[in-house]
Amino acid sequence: MSKDRIVRYTFEEIEEKIAKGGDRSDWARVDAMTDEDILANMRDDPDWADFIDVDWSKTKIVVPAQKTSISIRLDADIVDFFKATGKGYQTRINAVLRHYMDEQGKGKKSG
Known part of the structure; x- marks a missing residue:
């Protein structure tokens, strides 16, 4: 186009x-x-x-929650990797961390 x-x-x-x-x-x-x-x-x-x-069968709708601003130290190659993926790299880092958190929650019983 x-x-x-x-x-x-x-x-x-x-x-x-x-x-x-x-x-x-x-x-x-x-x-x-x-x-x-x-x-x-x-x-x-x-x-x-x-x-x-x-x-696409495993996708889920994500409603953005209010973000908390923090300072975090990451290895330079990790930051470079995500920055190389373009605009929104911090959002992608957040998505990776959320996926990890969700996966860690599997198999754990609440309550």
């Missing part, structure tokens, strides 16, 4: 478009698509290339 076709709208602008019937999505076509059609479209979409074979 070329960058000249990308448009941006505020939430309010989108709500206004929908209220006026200005939604340009072809929902009838979407509703008529089978799972096979959706999968074929995903396989043809380069934005899905890294995610097409991910097992």
Whole structure:
């Protein structure tokens, strides 16, 4: 997709478009698509290339909790690794720690 076709709208602008019937999505076509059609479209979409074979059955919705600011000392190579993954590296570090915490909680009985 070329960058000249990308448009941006505020939430309010989108709500206004929908209220006026200005939604340009072809929902009838979407509703008529089978799972096979959706999968074929995903396989043809380069934005899905890294995610097409991910097992989404184990995903869970995460509602962000309020964060606590702390100071922590980490090995330089760990920080470099996460920083190299781009913006949001602290969030990814948090996700790794949360996964570890969740895994440690398995098998332990509460109460």
